[in-house]
Amino acid sequence: MSTRSVIAVLAVVAVVGLLTFGLLSKGSSGVEVGEVAPVAALPHLEGGGSKSLADYRGQWVLVNFWASWCTPCKDEAPALERFQQRHGSEQFTVLGIDSNDLSGDGIEFVDSYGLSYPQLRDGDGEYAEEDFGTTGVPENYLVDPRGRVRLAVRGPVDEEYLREAVAPLLPDGSS
């Protein structure tokens, strides 16, 4: 094979490789039930320091991606807070992740709804969109103590869903 042919083949392989890489990197689908939930260190919404979902191993966690500008997030926030009040313990917590939002607006949102569960900040939305594959806010994922996703809701949750789908999976059952 001549040098020219080798260069042509290499060029074609390079172009096909780039296209394949582009398709694979763009085509990331969302986290599915049964898969291990992605972990990444995120800063606290308020105060210093950071935390990761890995720090909650051994505990059930309802991960709630939200933003202060999102109307459905406002609708579900009171239900999530009531659920946290009822079931929050060393074995379960709701974990809010403020995504694609201004930190000041996020803090104001937490204060106005009196949210007591921990809040992390995902300002550029990378954790939500790239790691979890979210397509918007709100989205909710119940993660078991081993770090596996047990429920995935690509939208808001309400009292009924929390009572009938989430509560029965928790150690304290439907109490």
Add this chain to the structure above:
Amino acid sequence: MSGRAVALLAAALLAVSAAPAGAATPKVEQNVIEAEVMCPVCGTLLELAESPQALRQKAFVARLIADGRSKEEIKDALVAEYGEEVLALPSGDGFSLSAYLVPIVAFVLAVVALAFGVRRWRRDGSDGPTGPAPAGPSDAESKRLDADLSRYDL
């Protein structure tokens, strides 16, 4: 004019001259910032976006402008909130530099390839046609052609 009147006048003049310095003077216009940053949720320039998130972002920019922040300070604040991807134009350092270098390198390579191609084409053209000159029709072919043409009334 009494001493007291002079003092009052001086105080008034001082107050008037100090007022603009006390109030933050805008250093950049809103539309300039909106044309250079992205709405991260919409994936478009902020100036083209009208989503709820974009409206919050525009209000944030307006507050910083009212505080007298410079363009760079406002962009830095947006990066602190939304990350590097909020910038419509990538920064000129680190991996982002490739966004500027790759098109330049590609352009140079294309020009070099074009120059080689033109040079070769001109060289091939100047050599003229290669190989034996085409032969004319044989006697048999000429007779057959004449016979065919004679059947038509041209």
